Amino acid sequence: MKPDGRKIILPDQEVPKQWYNILPDLPKPLPPPIDPETREPVKPEKLKPIFAKELLRQEMSTERWIPIPEEVREVYMTWRPTPLYRARKLEEALKTPARIYYKYEGVSPPGSHKPNTSVPQAYYNMKEGVEALTTETGAGQWGSALAYACNIFGIKARVYMVRVSYEQKPYRKILMESWGAEVLASPSGRTEFGRKVRESDPNHPGSLGIAISEALEDAVKHENVKYSLGSVLNHVLLHQTVQGLEAKEQLAQLDEYPDVVAGCVGGGSSFSGIFWPFYYDVVSGKAPKEVRFVATEPTACPTLTKGVYTYDFGDTAKLTPLLPMYTLGSDFVPPPIHAGGLRYHGDAPTLCLLVKLGKVEAHAYDQVSVFEAATLFAKTEGILPAPEPSHTIRFVIDEALRAKEKGEEKVILFNLCGHGYFDLKAYEEYLNGNLQPYHYPEEQIKKTLENHFRQYPWVRELPYLQGL
Ligand SMILES: Cc1ncc(COP(=O)(O)O)c(C=O)c1O
Numbered sequence: 107m108k109p110d111g112r113k114i115i116l117p118d119q120e121v122p123k124q125w126y127n128i129l130p131d132l133p134k135p136l137p138p139p140i141d142p143e144t145r146e147p148v149k150p151e152k153l154k155p156i157f158a159k160e161l162l163r164q165e166m167s168t169e170r171w172i173p174i175p176e177e178v179r180e181v182y183m184t185w186r187p188t189p190l191y192r193a194r195k196l197e198e199a200l201k202t203p204a205r206i207y208y209k210y211e212g213v214s215p216p217g218s219h220k221p222n223t224s225v226p227q228a229y230y231n232m233k234e235g236v237e238a239l240t241t242e243t244g245a246g247q248w249g250s251a252l253a254y255a256c257n258i259f260g261i262k263a264r265v266y267m268v269r270v271s272y273e274q275k276p277y278r279k280i281l282m283e284s285w286g287a288e289v290l291a292s293p294s295g296r297t298e299f300g301r302k303v304r305e306s307d308p309n310h311p312g313s314l315g316i317a318i319s320e321a322l323e324d325a326v327k328h329e330n331v332k333y334s335l336g337s338v339l340n341h342v343l344l345h346q347t348v349q350g351l352e353a354k355e356q357l358a359q360l361d362e363y364p365d366v367v368a369g370c371v372g373g374g375s376s377f378s379g380i381f382w383p384f385y386y387d388v389v390s391g392k393a394p395k396e397v398r399f400v401a402t403e404p405t406a407c408p409t410l411t412k413g414v415y416t417y418d419f420g421d422t423a424k425l426t427p428l429l430p431m432y433t434l435g436s437d438f439v440p441p442p443i444h445a446g447g448l449r450y451h452g453d454a455p456t457l458c459l460l461v462k463l464g465k466v467e468a469h470a471y472d473q474v475s476v477f478e479a480a481t482l483f484a485k486t487e488g489i490l491p492a493p494e495p496s497h498t499i500r501f502v503i504d505e506a507l508r509a510k511e512k513g514e515e516k517v518i519l520f521n522l523c524g525h526g527y528f529d530l531k532a533y534e535e536y537l538n539g540n541l542q543p544y545h546y547p548e549e550q551i552k553k554t555l556e557n558h559f560r561q562y563p564w565v566r567e568l569p570y571l572q573g574l
Contacts, residue, residue, distance in 0.1 A: 112194060114356040116187035121179050124171040126347040128382050128456055129340060131170070131389045133463055136340075136455055137430035137570035140417055145564060148427045155326055156333045160230040164341040170386075172344060178226045181258060185214045185221075186348060190356035191522075195486040197506065204509040204516040205362070206502060209353045209380060211523045212489065216281070218524030219376045220251030220336055223345035227334050228255035238262035239334045240324045242292065242317030244372070245271055245447050246278025247492070247524055248336030253287035263287035264331075266294060266320040268449075269312035270442045274531050281528075292317040299323055299423045313439045314450050319423030326425075337373025338420065338429070338454045346379025349521055354383055357519070363393070364519040366505060368400040370497045371410060371468075372447065374454030376523035377401055384519075385465075399466040401457065402497040404476070405545040406444040409434055409453050410461050410468035412548060414555055415574070417565045418452055428562075430571060431458040434546070435554030444544055445532035446473040447494040462574055471500045472543035477536035479503050480526070492524035493532050 129136060138147035150162055157165070164172060174182075193206040211219035231239055239256055241263070243249030249265035256263035265287050272279060272291040279289045290296055292312045293303035297320040303310050310316075318335075325333035335342060350367075357363060367384050369377030387393035403410055413432035420426035422436055431452045438451035452458075460466040471479075473493075480496035482503065483489070491499060498520045509516040526533065535541050559566060 111192065111360065113189045113191045114359055115189050116352060116355060118183045120352070120355060121182045121186045122174060122348050122351040123179070124173055125344045126351065126383050126386055127167060127170055127172055127340070127344045128385065129168050131386060132456065132459060133465065134459065134574065136459060139427035139429050140568060142424070142428055142562070156322065158227070158230040158234050158236065158332060160234070161227060161341050164344065165339055175226070175229065178229050181225045182348065187352045188213050188349070190353055191487070193487055196483060199482065199486045200503065200506050200510065202506040202510040203513060204506040204518055206506060207357065207362070207517070207519045208522040209349055209519070210489070211349065211376070211521060212492070212525030216247065216250035216254045217527065218247040218251065218492065219346060219349060219379060219521065220248045221254055222348055222379065223336065223342045223375065224251040224255035224334070225258070226345050228252070228259045228261060231332055232259035232261055235330070236261060236332045237330045238264060239332055240264045240266070240321040241334045241336065242266045242268070242314055242321045244268050244314050244449050245494070246275050246282070246528065249287065249289065250278060250281050251336065252334055253282040253285040256287065257285040264324060265289045266292040266317040268292055268314060268317050269310065275528055278528050292320050294320060296320070297323045311439065311442045313422065315422035315436050315438065318421035319425055322421065322425045323423070337375040337450070338452065340456060342375050343378040343382070343454055343456060346375045347382050349379040350381060350383030353380060353519060362517055363395060364397060364517045365395065366398045366400060366516065366518045368402060368498050368501055368518065368520040370448060370494045370523065371401045371403050371453055371457065372494060373450050374457040376521055378454060378457055380519070380521040400501060401461065401466055401468045402501045403468065403470050404444065404446045404448050404497060405470045405472045406446060407434065407440050407449050408470045408546055409451065410458070411470040412546070412551060415458060415462050416571065417568060418558060420452060428565065430455050432461065434551050435558050437554050437557065441544060443542060444473060445493060445535055445541055446476050446497065447492065448497065459574070469501055471497050472545065473541050474536070474543040476500050477533070477541060489522065490526040490533070491522055492526040493529055495521065495523045
């Protein structure tokens with residue numbers, strides 16, 4: 107390894123020209139999404155009122171490489187290629203022989219990895235004449251990214267923001283509005299489903315599942331309005347691979363290759379974006395060594411570590427197809443005391459399959475230990491990390507300390523997929539000692555899923571997950 111260098115920056119023209127699609131390289135075929143009406147795999151026509159045609163094509167595509175339109179690359183060049191940093195100050199503080207690298211996605215205008223997909227999604231919708239996009243947002247990162255992208259391509263953005271975040275993070279709302287988006291606290295009075303939830307509980311804190319239901323209902327009921335999702339689906343994850351593709355090039359300039367690639371998981375897009383290109387190296391025999399892929403999540407929303415692998419809906423109103431995934435149940439409502447982000451009840455089917463098959467490890471961390479790691483990172487590296495990737499920082503610190511104990515020169519790569527400058531309320535809670543190390547109760551997961559299987563007993567009989 108070359109000894110110098112705190113960061114590697116690539117020139118604009120090194121923005122990748124193709125996205126990598128993992129579908130042809132999965133160890134087993136991805137179980138299909140199921141239409142709850144027919145109990146058969148969903149027909150693409152059913153999704154046409156919801157998604158742009160090109161995005162549906164990408165969703166089903168088994169092509170390994172998908173070209174990135176030049177107009178999209180040009181927008182990417184506003185902030186891409188993003189820097190790859192060596193975390194030297196953190197390494198020094200830990201006195202570890204491990205070499206820690208992070209790909210910093212917080213340099214994008216909305217402050218996270220999310221515009222890697224919002225920009226192509228808005229672009230394809232604009233090309234197909236769509237006038238407005240609806241979406242949900244939890245922490246506000248995805249809503250900001252969609253507002254940013256829609257503004258560039260001249261389409262309207264309507265964002266249903268989980269109420270608890272709407273109240274905790276007023277500045278995210280102002281950012282979205284500055285880019286011209288309309289932002290509604292969800293459950294809202296705008297949709298039938300939102301009104302129903304509000305009637306049953308006027309103080310409902312909201313959840314991503316509910317906000318997705320509202321955004322979907324809005325898109326389906328209005329002409330020339332489509333829906334945009336910021337995670338979980340194949341086309342979203344493949345857009346995110348610009349991260350891993352660039353990181354590979356940046357590490358190559360240092361003659362480095364990771365032993366471990368880690369990321370946080372809300373729905374799985376940022377982590378997939380960094381690890382897929384390395385996974386491709388492994389399955390195609392190009393990787394110079396074995397690589398561990400590590401997903402991190404909160405103990406307050408332990409989808410991969412405590413959830414059940416089955417078919418479940420992506421939203422609370424059960425408007426989406428049934429997806430093959432680890433789930434806590436689509437009625438899951440995360441506790442408002444949870445400050446750590448990553449609140450979705452399910453995860454990307456591709457990621458869930460890889461976890462199920464033992465190709466990806468998953469670890470859960472409580473929010474107090476996560477903010478401890480985040481503040482150590484801020485004190486050493488300077489950047490205040492978003493709560494979501496701070497789960498990964500917790501893992502990375504622990505892994506670097508294990509490497510120290512064993513005297514191993516491990517190379518660890520993770521993506522710092524967003525900054526935390528809009529998450530100061532959560533930092534304030536932590537600094538004032540108000541955060542609890544919350545673990546979502548296992549009995550609650552059991553109860554929610556029993557309810558799911560009572561309502562949809564045939565889900566257990568579906569042939570697609572058998573043998574997995
Ligand atoms: C900074 C950041 N990282 C991660 C996530 C989780 O989503 P995903 O797993 O799709 O990356 C979010 C979600 O909003 C986020 O804002």
